[in-house]
Amino acid sequence: MSEVETQRQKEIQQAEELLFAGPQALGFAKGLFQGHFVADWVMPYPRVPAAQQTELDKTLAEVRQFLDEHLDPVAIDRQAEIPRAVIDGLGRVGVLGTTAPVEFGGRGLMQMANCQVLEEIGSRCASTSVFVNAHHSIGIRALLLFGTHEQKQKWLPKLVTGEQLGAFALTEKEAGSDAANVQMQARPSQDGSHFILNGEKRYITNAAIAHVLTVMARTPVPGSDKTAITAFLVTPDMPGFTILEARMPKMGIRGTATGRFALRDVKVPKENILGPMGKGLKVALTVLDFGRTTFGACCTGAAKTCLRLAVEHANTRKQFNKTLGEFHLVKKKIARIAADAYAMEAMTTITASLIDRGLEDYMIETAMLKVFTTERLWEAINEAFQIYGGSAYFVDLPLERMVRDARINQIGEGSNEVLTSFIALVGMRGPGMEFKEIYDTMLKPSRGLGKAWTAGMHRLGAAVRIPDVPVESADLRSFGNQLGRLIWRFNFAVNRALIAYREPILDMQLVQERIAGAAMDLFASTCVLSRWDAELQAARRNGDSAPLEHHAADFFLRRSFRRIRRCLSDLNDNDDTALLATANAALGQDRSK
Numbered sequence: 219m220s221e222v223e224t225q226r227q228k229e230i231q232q233a234e235e236l237l238f239a240g241p242q243a244l245g246f247a248k249g250l251f252q253g254h255f256v257a258d259w260v261m262p263y264p265r266v267p268a269a270q271q272t273e274l275d276k277t278l279a280e281v282r283q284f285l286d287e288h289l290d291p292v293a294i295d296r297q298a299e300i301p302r303a304v305i306d307g308l309g310r311v312g313v314l315g316t317t318a319p320v321e322f323g324g325r326g327l328m329q330m331a332n333c334q335v336l337e338e339i340g341s342r343c344a345s346t347s348v349f350v351n352a353h354h355s356i357g358i359r360a361l362l363l364f365g366t367h368e369q370k371q372k373w374l375p376k377l378v379t380g381e382q383l384g385a386f387a388l389t390e391k392e393a394g395s396d397a398a399n400v401q402m403q404a405r406p407s408q409d410g411s412h413f414i415l416n417g418e419k420r421y422i423t424n425a426a427i428a429h430v431l432t433v434m435a436r437t438p439v440p441g442s443d444k445t446a447i448t449a450f451l452v453t454p455d456m457p458g459f460t461i462l463e464a465r466m467p468k469m470g471i472r473g474t475a476t477g478r479f480a481l482r483d484v485k486v487p488k489e490n491i492l493g494p495m496g497k498g499l500k501v502a503l504t505v506l507d508f509g510r511t512t513f514g515a516c517c518t519g520a521a522k523t524c525l526r527l528a529v530e531h532a533n534t535r536k537q538f539n540k541t542l543g544e545f546h547l548v549k550k551k552i553a554r555i556a557a558d559a560y561a562m563e564a565m566t567t568i569t570a571s572l573i574d575r576g577l578e579d580y581m582i583e584t585a586m587l588k589v590f591t592t593e594r595l596w597e598a599i600n601e602a603f604q605i606y607g608g609s610a611y612f613v614d615l616p617l618e619r620m621v622r623d624a625r626i627n628q629i630g631e632g633s634n635e636v637l638t639s640f641i642a643l644v645g646m647r648g649p650g651m652e653f654k655e656i657y658d659t660m661l662k663p664s665r666g667l668g669k670a671w672t673a674g675m676h677r678l679g680a681a682v683r684i685p686d687v688p689v690e691s692a693d694l695r696s697f698g699n700q701l702g703r704l705i706w707r708f709n710f711a712v713n714r715a716l717i718a719y720r721e722p723i724l725d726m727q728l729v730q731e732r733i734a735g736a737a738m739d740l741f742a743s744t745c746v747l748s749r750w751d752a753e754l755q756a757a758r759r760n761g762d763s764a765p766l767e768h769h770a771a772d773f774f775l776r777r778s779f780r781r782i783r784r785c786l787s788d789l790n791d792n793d794d795t796a797l798l799a800t801a802n803a804a805l806g807q808d809r810s811k
């Protein structure tokens with residue numbers, strides 16, 4: 219077997235172990251890839267239950283007041299530090315333990331509510347929202363999800379108040395996008411009482427200010443010469459813990475402390491293992507799912523700020539004796555930001571609700587949310603920047619800071635390229651396995667026809683049936699029908715790609731990008747339709763007329779449907795061959811051999 223093939227088999231085996239833990243309820247995204255519209259997960263539009271709404275309203279009011287009075291994003295950016303008083307205040311208003319159980323001092327709120335809090339912070343200061351995410355969304359998440367009662371009792375009370383801070387340390391020089399390639403070693407001691415950790419981590423938010431770090435390191439797999447990743451709780455007072463660089467100077471989110479540290483023969487008690495031994499990668503990916511959800515919330519907040527800034531300027535700045543907002547090319551930018559901000563909020567709410575409602579596997583949805591919202595925010599900031607013209611370039615306005623701050627979003631917590639490929643491949647696995655079953659049986663009929671028959675009927679069923687999109691409002695039926703037809707077309711395109719390319723599709727990222735792009739817009743459109751439907755129903759009950767947001771929803775759906783059609787038609791009509799030839803020539807790669 220060639221080196222490339224061995225690596226491929228290793229990756230496939232790793233992914234299978236990680237992602238497919240056994241039979242699970244069919245989620246929305248996996249359903250899409252099979253040609254189904256699994257309405258229960260997305261309709262009706264989810265709401266924070268009344269019992270939590272009161273606590274959420276109280277938290278939001280406290281958070282807003284605190285941020286109004288004490289948060290100065292300009293000073294945080296200039297001084298490249300979030301003042302301790304701000305961190306203490308965030309702890310006091312509950313932001314550092316929003317979802318932690320009340321028994322450990324947290325607010326006990328659900329993920330949907332947490333996203334509303336993060337949206338508020340994200341609308342004002344990206345440094346602060348990334349800091350809160352690093353601490354709460356990922357830093358203490360493994361402890362919340364996988365910690366034993368004793369571990370939670372020991373560590374959580376001080377972490378949820380901000381007296382102590384958390385960090386999540388996965389990335390290393392050799393393990394960036396390739397997170398499974400962690401090199402930090404954790405060797406068990408002779409008596410089995412502790413592990414001895416050695417290695418270095420880089421780009422870790424809060425590294426030098428954290429009191430507890432969730433660290434991923436390699437442990438031996440008993441009875442084999444293999445190693446697997448395990449999650450450990452590490453504290454900086456452990457001998458051998460060395461900060462190599464506390465605050466790496468950087469372009470944006472300058473208030474966060476992004477650092478490098480080394481562990482040199484650091485003894486970590488076995489009681490500090492989080493989750494099962496050897497399952498650290500699964501722990502890490504689950505933690506990142508939560509991080510990606512609040513990522514969506516922060517981007518939504520920032521996009522709403524872009525809209526507010528763009529509208530303010532377009533309504534006041536005059537050129538050619540007109541306000542800028544009278545020009546159609548400016549209107550176009552504002553309409554796009556408004557539509558995308560509406561969709562980002564809807565998508566964040568629905569994705570968070572999947573977690574709250576106990577869907578076991580929401581990896582594709584969180585990946586879609588992360589890619590979609592970070593790309594849309596980048597565009598929104600660029601559009602708002604353009605509307606401000608030269609003035610945006612100067613540091614007395616927030617847009618130049620927002621550009622610098624937002625650039626990390628497409629890279630951190632899984633780069634958008636890696637996640638795009640992930641969305642397509644994990645999504646296509648279900649129908650891909652069914653085709654494999656049919657194909658293998660055709661080659662070897664002696665295997666028995668039962669499974670292949672079931673697989674064939676599944677594929678055929680999805681191919682002939684246009685899924686029903688059950689909107690309540692009669693005004694939205696036409697959008698619902700269009701969405702159903704697009705899902706049918708998407709399913710057809712996925713089937714066709716799987717039949718045409720078979721296993722090589724694993725390397726065909728240009729095909730994957732179109733499939734993931736269509737899937738993302740199908741999910742975004744679904745979320746928008748669900749939200750719009752709920753708002754129309756509420757407006758009807760209250761006798762209100764259609765609010766402005768519904769123009770945004772209408773415009774979003776039209777654009778989104780257009781993008782889906784484009785992604786699907788580009789699967790058959792594209793310049794991929796020329797693109798790859800050009801890139802290969804530039805890279806000096808000879809693909810003819």
Ligand SMILES: Cc1cc2nc3c(=O)[nH]c(=O)nc-3n(C[C@H](O)[C@H](O)[C@H](O)COP(=O)(O)OP(=O)(O)OC[C@H]3O[C@@H](n4cnc5c(N)ncnc54)[C@H](O)[C@@H]3O)c2cc1C
Nearest residue numbers: 386387388389394395421422423476629630631632633635
């Ligand atoms: C400010 C900041 C804060 C961070 N905070 C944390 C933290 O708190 N904890 C933590 O563990 N990590 C953290 N990170 C690390 C972050 O998660 C990584 O930077 C990210 O995962 C990408 O890894 P990398 O930088 O090594 O890029 P690389 O892995 O070298 O990738 C570079 C680029 O190559 C492309 N690429 C890579 N693989 C593929 C592929 N398979 N297909 C197509 N394209 C590909 C992508 O465009 C990618 O952007 C932080 C990083 C920054 C900059």
